[in-house]
Amino acid sequence: MAQTTTSPGVPRQTATAPGVHPRPFWSVRPQTDRQSGDAIVSNFLLHWFPAKTYKPSMDWTYSFWLGTTSAALLLLLTLSGGPLLFLYVPSVERAYASIKDIEFAVTFGSWIRSVHRMAAHLMVAAVFLHLIRVFLTGAYKNGVGQGQRREWNWVIGVAMFLLTLLLSFTGYLLPWDQLAYWAVTVGTNIASSIPVIGPTVRELLLGGRAIDQPTLIRFYVLHVIVLPGALGGLFLYHMWRVRKDGGLAKADAVALLGDRIETTPVKTKTYTLLGVARGTAPAVRTSTIEAPDLTVNSVPDLTRRIAIVVLGTIAVLSLLAVYARSPLEEAANALVTPNPAKAPWYFLWLQEIVTDTTIRIGSFTINGAFIGGVVLPGLLVTLLTLWPWIDKSPLAAAGVWLPRTRRAQNAAFLAIVAIVIVFTLIGTFCRGPYWNFYWPWQAWPEIPTRL
Amino acid sequence: MEQRTNSPYPRLDKPVLAIVGLVLVVGAVLFTINDREHEWRYYQYQFRRVVAEKLGAEKARTVPSGLQQIWVPSLGHADRCVTCHQAVAWKGFEAAEEPFRTHPAEPLKGHPIEKFGCSSCHGGQGWAVDVGPAHGPVEHWEEPLLGTQLGTEYSLVDNKAALMQMNCNTCHRYDRETKGAEMINLAKQIVNARGCRACHVINSRGGTIGPDLTFVGDKAPEQYEYGRLSGQRTAFAWHVAHLKDPRALVTDTVMPNFNLTTKEAQAVAMLILSWRKSPVPAAMVPGTPRTDPQTAGERAAEEAMKIGPGAWFVKTGCFVCHSIAALGVKSPAQIGPDLSTAVDDVQSRFGRTVDDFLASPTGTMSVVLSRQIILTPAEKTIAVQKLREAFAEYQRQKAAGKTPAVSSH
Structure with a gap:
């Protein structure tokens, strides 16, 4: 602010030039549209939001705010992971004991661990639901805007979903208890069923031929550095792309519709991407999206809703973690296989398929691990990634829930989702010792103990 | 001055945000209470009162508060039992009720607490600080407290507290006789007198008709056949029943029936379960040669x-x-x-x-x-x-x- 020099005779002036934001903090309660726009422009964290948000994008029942929930869970995982980083010791001799310490002796330790674990489970679910929402609304389709690349954001989203699964899976091993040890045994054995390169892949994952210290340190570094870094980077890019693609796809849907709506040209104000500038800014064609009756100021209307979702997620998790304690089984023991040995729940549909596709004819066994554990998920992920290019439905189908024009593909997609969910439920609740079928209300045979 | 464009959202969103804030506060209160609430706080308060009554307020002020533990680096044990059992090292509480009883002096002479901790002899989960998880039996912790309660459940003959002797034998397994471990001593006599080694390898010596028993205590409880066992399904119960009548549990076994009394069967079952690969420092095992012997x-x-x-x-x-x-x-x-x-x-x-x-x-x-x-x-x-x-x-x-x-x- 060059004008504020206090040389004698020159009157002190306040900054008035457009683009200069004299407030050190952004306003939570902007009084004017100008202040509202300023709150976005002058804030580092809010930069990825537009100054104005299109009203239908704010609907609770359009997006269900599942992406925001996922991001809130990621935030919570980072926050709760911080203290755990200081407390956990990634060594075969000490890992289990350090979790016992966290559970019993550390102030809030048990709660922090539960928050971390529940948030991880819920994040897998939230990201999956987010993916379902985006598919069913065809939100990976480009609308009327120029330079839209929504299909690539979908691909990034699929990658982030896989990263979320890997993050959860690598975290599974760290407590070094029986649950950890055998879930990773099941997981890595499936990887080894890939023809030709399978054993090498398994050896690469384990850092040897058995689950031991090299495996633990690999999973640890992946879990606390590599995967969170990758997910964080992709998350930022994902958000930036949403912004560059003109917000939610629903905006495009109504923009197409809006062409038929008579809009009054706005004379005195020009909305730019970043805010509201007055005066002689270059004239930009006012689109329907930016019409005042169809938009609200992002600050405070969007930020308030984001606060509701993020704080609400944290509140629910914090309550959940008080009552849902995280289990810690016996210390890992390579000589004792728990019966049944189950993969993490989000892989149980695959384990179920693996068992169902394992065919025994006499003493001859065709192992289903390759089909159920490699071919099928590989095929599904490939299809999922390529789907925006396969989907030839009209533009009007984007940003709308279950449109007629996408009925067939939505039905097929939902059928697959239903199978995955049913198989996951069967694997989780209906499989007992020897992978025998038990109804949830049926008691499993009593597991004997030493004493 | 232009006004801010009206928005329909605050009317509903503001109360919702307020409710979320309220849930956050409630959650914070709940998890704080949940984290603070432990039985040991009550026991520490009680012990301070007992000490004040018996030895005066001056002494009561010296009672430590907060989590207490004995950390034994050579065993990797952190035993937090002393958080509640605060009288362990105090004189004058020999006749008091647990958890405020003085530890008998005799066994501690050769086994100082700071070198052995608590759980290496008594069993239980030393990490835990609540009554249930610390004493067991509790899910996912296979080492319950080897006390009179468990002994009563197994209807041990004579000494109900004898189960603890299993842990004596972790270090004393090569002793012929161990002071204070009568059941284990009895079992060792039986093993020699009845010639178990005729069929079984024990400590790398014996026959090969039956299975090697050197580390049989590590056998997973799931690996026993319980089909013909009635009552408790535990490895200990299996061994007691099997020793009393081998053929009743394993129909095609060649192991003879030694007509052991219940007490003898319990003693031998304890000895068998004590035969584990316990990683204790060599210095703790009596009889371990401290030299590399010369050849003949x-x-x-x-x-x-x-x-x-x-x-x-x-x-x-x-x-x-x-x-x-x-x-x-x-x-x-x-x-x-x-x-x-x-x-x-x-x-x-x-x-x-x-x-x-x-x-x-x-x-x-x-x-x-x-x-x-x-x-x-x-x-x-x-x-x-x-x-x-x-x-x-x-x-x-x-x-x-x-x-x-x-x-x-």
Whole structure:
């Protein structure tokens, strides 16, 4: 602010030039549209939001705010992971004991661990639901805007979903208890069923031929550095792309519709991407999206809703973690296989398929691990990634829930989702010792103990 | 001044945000209470009161508060039992009810708490700080407290607290008899008297008809066949039933029925379960050899040297460094020159006679003869005499044509 020099005779002036934001903090309660726009422009964290948000994008029942929930869970995982980083010791001799310490002796330790674990489970679910929402609304389709690349954001989203699964899976091993040890045994054995390169892949994952210290340190570094870094980077890019693609796809849907709506040209104000500038800014064609009756100021209307979702997620998790304690089984023991040995729940549909596709004819066994554990998920992920290019439905189908024009593909997609969910439920609740079928209300045979 | 564009959202969103804030506060209160609430706070408060009543307020102020633990690095145990059992090291609470009872002094004499902790003898989950998880039996912790409660559940004959003796045998497994472990001692007598080793390998000795029992205590409880066992499904219950009547549990077994009494069967079952690969430091295991033993051949050779013509050199300790080949003495180290030719050798090396050299040695020998092998003047005379004899023998052998293998330095 060059004008504020206090040389004698020159009157002190306040900054008035457009683009200069004299407030050190952004306003939570902007009084004017100008202040509202300023709150976005002058804030580092809010930069990825537009100054104005299109009203239908704010609907609770359009997006269900599942992406925001996922991001809130990621935030919570980072926050709760911080203290755990200081407390956990990634060594075969000490890992289990350090979790016992966290559970019993550390102030809030048990709660922090539960928050971390529940948030991880819920994040897998939230990201999956987010993916379902985006598919069913065809939100990976480009609308009327120029330079839209929504299909690539979908691909990034699929990658982030896989990263979320890997993050959860690598975290599974760290407590070094029986649950950890055998879930990773099941997981890595499936990887080894890939023809030709399978054993090498398994050896690469384990850092040897058995689950031991090299495996633990690999999973640890992946879990606390590599995967969170990758997910964080992709998350930022994902958000930036949403912004560059003109917000939610629903905006495009109504923009197409809006062409038929008579809009009054706005004379005195020009909305730019970043805010509201007055005066002689270059004239930009006012689109329907930016019409005042169809938009609200992002600050405070969007930020308030984001606060509701993020704080609400944290509140629910914090309550959940008080009552849902995280289990810690016996210390890992390579000589004792728990019966049944189950993969993490989000892989149980695959384990179920693996068992169902394992065919025994006499003493001859065709192992289903390759089909159920490699071919099928590989095929599904490939299809999922390529789907925006396969989907030839009209533009009007984007940003709308279950449109007629996408009925067939939505039905097929939902059928697959239903199978995955049913198989996951069967694997989780209906499989007992020897992978025998038990109804949830049926008691499993009593597991004997030493004493 | 232009106004902010109206928005329909605050009317509903603001109360919702307020509710979320309220849930956050409630959650924070709940998890704080949940984290603070522990039985040990009550027990510590009670113990301070008991001490105040018995020994005065001054003493009560010295009772430590907060989580207490005994950390035994060599075992990797953190035993937090003393958080509630605060009277363990206090005198005067010998007759009090648990958790405020003084620990009996006798077993602690040989097993100081700071070196052994609590759970290595008593079992239980030392990490835990709540009554349930610490004492067990609790899911996912297979080492419950080996106390009277568990002993009563198993209807132990006579001493209901005997289960703890299993843990004595973690370290004392090679003892014939261990003070205070009557059941284990009884079981060891039975194992010898009934000849279990006829069929079973125990501690790397025995027959191969039955399974090796050396580490059978590590066998997973799931690996036993419980089909014909009634009552508790535990490895201990299985062993007791199996010892009393092997064929009742395993129909095709060749193991004979030894007609053990219930007490005997319980004792042997305890011994069997105590046979585990427990990684305790070697220093804690009595009877573990602290040396690498010599082979039988090495011992025989040394005995032969002690009664041969070179016996004096062996007894005095010269042979530690020197061989005396002419007299059949072979040094294990052979650091110094062979003493068979010393009479001649010393003369050529130092230009002095052996007598003179031994009287006032130089170099290494001055150190050896002043610190390690102290010889009186009389002994030195014998030394010279023995060296002369050795040299004479050397010359005799040389003349006879069989040159002794004298290594020179």
